[in-house]
Amino acid sequence: MTTPNLAERIDFHGMPATRLRAPDGSEAIVLDHGAHVVSWKPRGGPDRLYLSPDAVFKEGTAVRGGVPICFPQFASNGPLPSHGFARKSKWELVDARVGEDYAMANLRLRYSDATLAQWQGKFVLELAISVSGDRLDMEMDVLNDGDESFSFTAALHTYLAVKEVEECMLEGLRGQECSDSLTKKRFRESGTSFMIDQEVDRIYHGTKNALLLREQHRALAIYSENLPDTVVWNPWVERSKQLQDLPDNGFRRMLCVEGAVVETPIVLAPQESWWGRQTLMTL
Numbered sequence: 546m547t548t549p550n551l552a553e554r555i556d557f558h559g560m561p562a563t564r565l566r567a568p569d570g571s572e573a574i575v576l577d578h579g580a581h582v583v584s585w586k587p588r589g590g591p592d593r594l595y596l597s598p599d600a601v602f603k604e605g606t607a608v609r610g611g612v613p614i615c616f617p618q619f620a621s622n623g624p625l626p627s628h629g630f631a632r633k634s635k636w637e638l639v640d641a642r643v644g645e646d647y648a649m650a651n652l653r654l655r656y657s658d659a660t661l662a663q664w665q666g667k668f669v670l671e672l673a674i675s676v677s678g679d680r681l682d683m684e685m686d687v688l689n690d691g692d693e694s695f696s697f698t699a700a701l702h703t704y705l706a707v708k709e710v711e712e713c714m715l716e717g718l719r720g721q722e723c724s725d726s727l728t729k730k731r732f733r734e735s736g737t738s739f740m741i742d743q744e745v746d747r748i749y750h751g752t753k754n755a756l757l758l759r760e761q762h763r764a765l766a767i768y769s770e771n772l773p774d775t776v777v778w779n780p781w782v783e784r785s786k787q788l789q790d791l792p793d794n795g796f797r798r799m800l801c802v803e804g805a806v807v808e809t810p811i812v813l814a815p816q817e818s819w820w821g822r823q824t825l826m827t828l
């Protein structure tokens with residue numbers, strides 16, 4: 546395949562990847578492995594995605610940081626290994642382009658004997674990523690290309706880079722139903738802003754608002770379309786120690802705010818399709 550005038554094929558920690566550079570200077574790097582976005586630098590700014598310095602770049606392994614794609618199962622909500630197989634699979638780069646004010650790539654993962662051995666869905670999963678100015682857009686598309694229905698859960702498991710997690714505030718969740726995966730309790734969020742000062746693993750349901758991640762000198766807006774659940778995750782001190790691919794203090798530099806579909810799985814009849822998008826924008 547050709548990648549006209551633009552997006553460069555690179556080696557990223559020993560893995561084939563595409564570096565997208567928009568004419569305005571914003572850029573992103575996406576691995577073929579997992580269609581994993583490992584870097585996003587808005588125009589003139591530092592990387593806004595966290596990538597663990599201890600991340601493992603190896604076939605069949607999930608990369609810690611960036612934007613893992615959880616499909617066809619979110620977390621351990623089913624029989625598959627945590628977050629499904631898409632993040633550990635090799636995808637195909639089908640398109641990479643630079644336009645007047647954007648750069649974009651499209652990657653595809655299609656069912657195979659290997660996926661059918663784990664899960665019966667005859668799916669075609671695509672990720673479209675686009676960078677432009679202050680903005681990153683990531684859209685997952687799923688098509689049922691078989692002759693039987695299937696259902697799935699999914700997420701864009703975004704690791705946002707923060708300077709100090711205890712000093713950030715996440716706004717926009719007030720009034721939302723929340724399932725706390727640690728306490729197993731369900732409640733309605735009453736705070737206007739959420740500060741992270743302990744392990745957090747929550748799923749907010751029916752998220753409609755844009756969210757705002759505020760830090761001392763900067764802010765990031767997070768929008769989701771067609772991804773009704775928002776997962777907020779930070780492993781904090783003890784859990785971090787159990788994660789071999791995250792340094793002990795790595796939790797201080799990250800906060801996962803994930804656009805997800807968890808509570809009500811998507812059901813696709815033959816030839817039906819679904820999409821979900823997360824957009825990040827620096828303010």
Ligand SMILES: O=P(O)(O)OC[C@H]1O[C@@H](O)[C@H](O)[C@@H](O)[C@@H]1O
Pocket residue numbers: 607620627628702726746747776778803
């Ligand atoms: O270690 P993994 O499989 O990448 O998962 C990390 C975390 O991902 C989050 O999305 C889940 O809510 C957490 O429960 C989970 O621990």
